[in-house]
Amino acid sequence: MSTSNRKERSAIDRKTIGQIMDENGVGRRRFLKYCAGITALMAMPPGMTAAFAQQLRAARRPTVIYMPFQECTGCLESLTRSFAPSLESLIFETISLDYNHTLQAAAGDAAEAARHEAMEEAWGEYILICDGSIPTRMDGIYGASAGHSFVDQLHEAAEGAAAIVAVGVCASYGGVGAAYPNPTGAVGVSDIIKNKPIINVPGCPPMPEVMTGTLVSFLASGVPELDKHLRPKAFFGNTIHDRCYRRRFYDEGKFAESFDDEGARNGWCLYKLGCRGPTTYNACATIKWNGGTSWPVEAGHGCLGCSEPDFWDQGGFYEPMTAKLFDDTGQIAAGAAAGVAVGAVAAVASNRRKKKLTGAADKETSS
Amino acid sequence: MTLLEFARGPMLHFALIVFVFGVLWRLVSVALLGWRKNRAESRVSTAKAATGGAVAVGNRSWPHPEFLNRTAFGEAVGYGYHIGLFAIVLFGTPHVVFWGNLFGIGVSWWPTLPTGLITVISIATIFLMLIATIRRYMHAPLRRISNFDDWFSLAILWVLMVSGVWAVLGLGGSKETILAIHIISFNVLLIWFPFGKLMHAFYIFPSRFITGYKHEKKGAAS
Amino acid sequence: MTTASQNFSRQGASGADLSPSEREENAMQAFAQNFGAYAALNLEACIHCGMCADACHFYIATEDPKYTPILKAEPFKQAYRRESGAFAPFFKLLGLKKKVTVDQLEEWQELLFDSCNLCGRCSLICPMGIEVAELIEIGRRGMAEAGLAPKALAERAQHQAETGQPEESARPYPEVLNEIGREHEVEIPLDKDSADIMVCLPRTDLEQNPESVAAMARILNTVGADYTFRSDALIAENYGYYAGSTGLQKKITQRVVDQAEKIGASLVLVPECGHAYTALRWQAADIIGKKLPFRVRHITEYLAELLADGKLKLGKVNGDSFAFHDPCQLVRKGGIMDAPRELMQAMGVDLREMENKKGFSFCCGGGGGVNDLESARPLRHRAQELKLREIDDTGAKRFLTSCSDCRVAFNDAGEHFNWDKKTESLVELVAANIKE
Secondary structure, rough: OOOOOHHHHEEEEEEEOOHHHHHHHHHHHHHHHHHHHHHHHOOOOOHHHHHHHHHHHHHHHEEEEEOOOOOHHHHHHHHHHEOOOOHHHHHHHHHHEEEOOOOOOOHHHHHHHHHHHHHHHHOOOEEEEEEOOOEEEEEEEEEOOOOOOOHHHHHHHOOOEEEEEHHHHHHHHOOHOOOOOOOOOOOOOOOOOOOOOEEEEEEOOHHHHHHHHHHHHHHOOOOOOOOOOOHHHHHHOOOOOHOOOOOOHHHOOEEEEOOOOHHHHHEEEOOOOOOHHHEEEHHHHHHHHHHOOOOOOOOOOOOOOOOOHHHHHHOOOOOOOOOOOOOOOOHHHHHHHHHHHHHHHHHHHHHHHHHHHHHHOOOOOOO | OOHHHHHHHHHHHHHHHHEEEEEEHHHHHHOOOOOOOOOOOOOOHHHHHHHHHHHHHHOOOOOOOHHHHHHHHHHHHHHHHHHHHHHHHHHHHHHHHHHHHHOOOOOOOOOOOOOOHHHHHHHHHHHHOOOHHHHHOOOOHHHHHHHHHHHHHHHHHHHHHHHHHHHHOOOOOHHHHHHHHHHHHHHHHHHHHHOHHHHHHHHHHHHHHHHHHHHHOOOOOO | OOOOOOOOOOOOOOOOOOOHHHHHEEEHHHHOOOHHHHHHHHOOOOOOHHHHHHHHHHHHHOOOOOHHHHHHHHHHHHHHHHOOOOOHHHHHHHHOOOOHHHHHHHHHHHHHHHOOOOOOOHHHHOOOOOOOOHEEEEEEHHHHHHOOOOHHHHHHHHHHHHOOOOOOOOHHHHHHHHHHHHHOOOOEEEEOOOOOOOOOOOOOHHOOOOOOOHHHHHHHOOOOOOOOOOOOHEOOOOOHHOOOOOHHHHHHHHHHHEEEEEEEEEEEEOOOOHHHHHHHHHHHHHHHHOOOOOOOEHHHHHHHHHHOOOOOOOOOOOOEEEEEEEEOOOOOOOOOOOOHHHHHOOOOOEEEEOOOHHHOOOOOOOOHHHHOOOOHHHHHHHHHHHHHHHHHHOOOOOOEEOOOOOOOOOOOOOOOHHOOOOOOEHHHHHHHHOOO
């Protein structure tokens, strides 16, 4: 991240991505491969590659402000593991990452000053990336940076943004911070900002290529098609279950009953061990992690559903999503006892009414 | 709290309490109404009469041949969707796992049917339910005696079946929402159960038994 | 839901006029007397499957859904739900089950009396094992107490309770009996002070089928039975049962029990009558509140017992083929499945069974008091058409049964449809073929 003077940066920023790539010796072939990779990642039709490449070349390297809130930095860590496009290629060629606590060299006032400068310069055009939830209780006192609460910082940063990308479940819905009992009143970005286009890229953490792919796609063609949780349908359109390589075992009824039993060793379905696959929308089953090495189910552990809202509060991870989510401390038994009691009372009351209605004689005289 | 959390959390808990409470209320309030002694000279011993009762519990499940030509269709449709429902609920994987979790028992011993087969059974069940629903309206005696209870109980079943098939076949919409609707409709079934005709699941045994018992005592046709 | 001819009159059970609210109260009282666990279970178990309609000959003949058997029990069911059972307070408070009104009861008179023979076929088909016919009996009780049983049945029940016979007869019945004995040259013991067996008679036979009376006496004489008729308990029928009046049924039954006790009888023989068997064998002990001090047998099962013991010897009939009608109260509800057939087999009867035989036989159409209801005749004929056709389909030349009320019903139907068969009595056939 450069601390070059303003003039120099402006010059760089006014160049298109295509120009920058040319300057950096990225050949046409490699560039097209790069574009083809992204479009394939997003399951776009092959014919789109050319259009995508053209748009990307013509796009200007935008300013990106990356604001961290109540986060664990896992999302950024994941982002650094993106293999195509890599983080380096991203920040050197495609975007101008002007603020990020972890990656920037500057600190303290200098860093804040740099951020404000970048925001003013690209006012109305910069992309705001957020990770971490935003605590709202007690005026947002639970999270602050540079003397301002996260709530205020978000409002300020969002004001001049062209679009906001909320990365991770925390920024998307509140995440672990918002897990019961949510002591800090943590919420996601879209719960606070209502007047800007927001793309949620959830996950705990989100998949590296999903984050980078979304960013690049946004550069090329703006906000992609989003689902009702504001997630790009290209990556979050299918459930893990629908794309899982162990699906046929589910269909055949072959399940691992416990970890490391015969079923588990045979790679059978992990539904009985709590896999959230059926209700989780993400790309893990297709893109996989660590450059396509593996993913949780393949490693033998059920999906946690980490890209879904409130996934922390859905009951034990080793119980399925359809399992009961309550603690019965004798209420059902009490209900049973009450039923017997009320039934007895009802019968007594009925017999008393019967006596009243029939006068003295209350003997049944039917056969 | 998401809809699914609510459905399988507090609502399910409430539904189970109401179910248990209501069923026992209903059964006990009938059982304690007073049983009359029968003083007539019986043809057979009490033991034999009890056997007759036990037999009736089974053989009232299918009409006698003399009645078949008028009733076979209705019976077959009714049984068809009942059997379908039982197969789905007792041998469909997500349900087996649900019961195991609900009762806190391991279910590795509980057999399950392949998903594809369950899907086929589900569609067949829906088809039979459709016939049963239409028949309840078209067949004059049925239409005449049907009341809110009959239609509402059917409606709950419809929502259950359609939401279940919808979720499994992925016919669109958020999986979680469809699943929540499925569980909510099950909860509604549990809550409604004690108050309507669904109680026949419990009544069928004492009712058939007592009739069989009494008839056996008289040597009457059963 | 009104029929063309309603035959009730608003008369109280004791002849006085009851106000509508009094009628409603009385009906409620009668219903409430039956709010026991057994009736409740029957009412609660119904799943509205409508199968009972498929067993009822009135529905089958007319396809009119109002004849669905369980619907006939609706007033009782409604009263039960409102006053008894698990949720009665809620049903009452929320107005979900209304009070049974006199209008409703009047509407139901046709359903409970005109279009039901109490034959019990509906109870047999019910997959839930509900005793539908019994619920209808209870329904009748409400009607009777409300003074809304059909006039013919109510009056006859009252008369029989008071005098021992349903109607005034041209001549006193004991006199008729003695005359039958003289005319048919058969000894008929009447009013013996003590006897082992007491026998009753269907009044229809006394009036219309004296040969049957004579035949029965002849058989009993031949087998050397120690029996007698009693003037004070001569008639087997129980119009209290028909009308649904428990009180009158009890009075009529008590008369029989008293007489039997008086002579020290160990056995009371029910003649060829259907509901008399039900009333005496299966309902009497409960209605009078104690076990009967004597056995109750129908004449056919008594004869079958004698046959099995070798005390009755029968010759063979000629080669004619017979169809046999199983009277509902004796066979389906009474349990006398085999006795008639054992007798017929011993006589070498070429029996052509009907498609619906034994416990499944269709009612003659006259049971349950329907024979006495003029208003029910057209409907009854429609139902009987099925039965006559079924009998014809057996290809039998002759037709046999063991209940005098069935004979009345079949004779009436036969006349209406110009039927080619006469309804004969099994007891008469036995008497004709008895070997001395």
